[in-house]
Amino acid sequence: xxxxALYFAFACFGIGxxxxxxxxxxxxxxxxxxLALDTMVIxxxxxxxxxxxxxxxxxxxxASILVAMVGFVSTVAxxxxxxxxxxxx
Amino acid sequence: xxxIAQIVISIFIVLAGIFGLVGSYGLIKLRDTMQRLxxxxxxxxxxxxxxxxxxxxxxxxxxxxxxxHELLITLFLFLTAPxxxxxxxxxxxxxxxxxxxxxxxxxxxxxxxxxxxxxPPKGD
Numbered sequence: 195x196x197x198x199a200l201y202f203a204f205a206c207f208g209i210g211x212x213x214x215x216x217x218x219x220x221x222x223x224x225x226x227x228x229l230a231l232d233t234m235v236i237x238x239x240x241x242x243x244x245x246x247x248x249x250x251x252x253x254x255x256x257a258s259i260l261v262a263m264v265g266f267v268s269t270v271a272x273x274x275x276x277x278x279x280x281x282x283x
Numbered sequence: 284x285x286x287i288a289q290i291v292i293s294i295f296i297v298l299a300g301i302f303g304l305v306g307s308y309g310l311i312k313l314r315d316t317m318q319r320l321x322x323x324x325x326x327x328x329x330x331x332x333x334x335x336x337x338x339x340x341x342x343x344x345x346x347x348x349x350x351x352h353e354l355l356i357t358l359f360l361f362l363t364a365p366x367x368x369x370x371x372x373x374x375x376x377x378x379x380x381x382x383x384x385x386x387x388x389x390x391x392x393x394x395x396x397x398x399x400x401x402x403p404p405k406g407d
Contacts, residue, residue, distance in 0.1 A: 196341070199293035203300030203334070210307030210326065217310045217319075225316050225375035232367055233307060233323040236331060239356070240303055243334045244296065247341050255338075255352035262356060266363040273370035277377055277396065 200248050207237045207244075228272045235265030288344035295337035303330035316375050320368055327364045332357060 211234055218230040239258045246254030274281050302325050309322025335353035342350040377396040385394060392398055 195289050195293050196296070199296040199300075203296050203303070206300030206304040210303050213307040213311050223316055223375060223379060225371050225378070226319065228374065229316075229319060229323065229371050230310060232371070233310060233326065236323060236327050236360075237303060237307065239360075240299060240326070240331050240334045243331070243338055243353075243356070244299070247296070247338050250346070252342075252350065252352060255350075255356065259352070259356055259359065262359050262363070266359075266367060269367040270370055273367070273374045276374040277370075 197248070200244055203244050204241065207241050210237045224272075224276055228269060228276070231272070232265065232269045235261065235269075239265075285345075288340065292337050292340050292344070295333045295340065299330050299333035299337065302326055302333065306330060316379070317372070320372060320375075324364065324368070327360055331360055 214230045214234045214237065218227055218234075221227045221230060239262055242254045242258040242261065246252065246258075271281050306323045306326025309325070310319055313319045313322055335357050339350060339353050342348055373396045376394075382394075382397055388394060392401055
């Protein structure tokens, strides 16, 4: 039963990634594209956590912590670039 | 006992999937950028939160070991989500709002999206 629920959640987050990809392509403003990338990172973190449950190991938690940190830093870096025209002043 | 544990874990996993889908669907459905800023918070707090609760319950009830990795991810995401949303809103304001439409700040500094950050005096 847990496996069936996991495959349902995989499908949901996969569709979510496709919707974010659509917003990344059509987004009229660069803020929309940054937001879509941020949401894609969120979906990937959830996919990795659920894949860790499916595989029964704890390795994927470390990987998802790293993905969360890199995603936050990349979001802030993109926004800094839009705001200031430079990332590190 | 194991059946109840499996049902609880499955409910949390299904909730995580539904809220993740809702958060990403809101990105497509909502009309304005400032409205779209609202949608992914659902997938951050409720979607990832449910997935991490399910993972904690799985390691506690099925495998018999208590795991605290998930709390780290939850804490990190809850701390960083407002910061990144604030930055995205500032980037949107800078590019899409006319300065003359905004009220005066009433201080020595302008809105932070338009003005340089205040420089501390020398000697500090």
